[in-house]
Amino acid sequence: MKLKTRDYQPEDFKEVAALWEATGMGGEFRGDDRQVIDRSIQVGGKLLILEDEHTHKLIGTSWMTMDGRRIYLHHFGISPAFQGKGFSKQLLKASLAFAKKTGLQLKLEVHRDNIIARELYIKAGFKYLGDYDVYIIRNYENL
Numbered sequence: 001m002k003l004k005t006r007d008y009q010p011e012d013f014k015e016v017a018a019l020w021e022a023t024g025m026g027g028e029f030r031g032d033d034r035q036v037i038d039r040s041i042q043v044g045g046k047l048l049i050l051e052d053e054h055t056h057k058l059i060g061t062s063w064m065t066m067d068g069r070r071i072y073l074h075h076f077g078i079s080p081a082f083q084g085k086g087f088s089k090q091l092l093k094a095s096l097a098f099a100k101k102t103g104l105q106l107k108l109e110v111h112r113d114n115i116i117a118r119e120l121y122i123k124a125g126f127k128y129l130g131d132y133d134v135y136i137i138r139n140y141e142n143l
């Protein structure tokens, strides 16, 4: 199986959203719709697609957003049927190459129990930042 990485195109959205659901990275509550993806790319981010070169089936995604100071890695995932075959390394390599080109530091959040992802990131050179808690405001209705 030959895989290639390429940039996200708007027509990928449905398949991308399905992969995010299947890997537990999706959900409307996270607000990751077409507009958010497009905007993140307009302001310097990138959504990389890993696909089968022959069938064009979507195998993985890596979404990098940028805030002008850092690049953040989100929604890094491989379709469940294709996990455990080493494919994530090709996608991570392409993601690191993009981040390197921006010259900005690359940051990510990963759940403590996600041993596979943690191993992958540490092997790739990410360093643990310490026991920070992570907070978010998902809606502003009560403010």
Ligand SMILES: CC(C)(COP(=O)(O)OP(=O)(O)OC[C@H]1O[C@@H](n2cnc3c(N)ncnc32)[C@H](O)[C@@H]1OP(=O)(O)O)[C@@H](O)C(=O)NCCC(=O)NCCS
Binding pocket: 023, 024, 025, 075, 076, 077, 078, 079, 082, 083, 084, 085, 086, 087, 088, 089, 109, 110, 111, 114, 115, 116, 117, 119, 120, 123
């Ligand atoms: C995390 C994820 C992308 C890794 O992809 P994968 O296809 O499962 O893993 P790969 O076969 O490509 O293996 C890559 C590396 O992951 C680590 N890894 C894979 N399986 C592992 C296991 N069972 N135990 C520990 N580490 C493991 C290893 O470091 C491995 O590299 P190595 O083979 O050189 O040792 C994938 O499991 C996934 O999509 N998970 C669901 C979404 C997710 O949690 N994403 C991360 C959000 S922060």
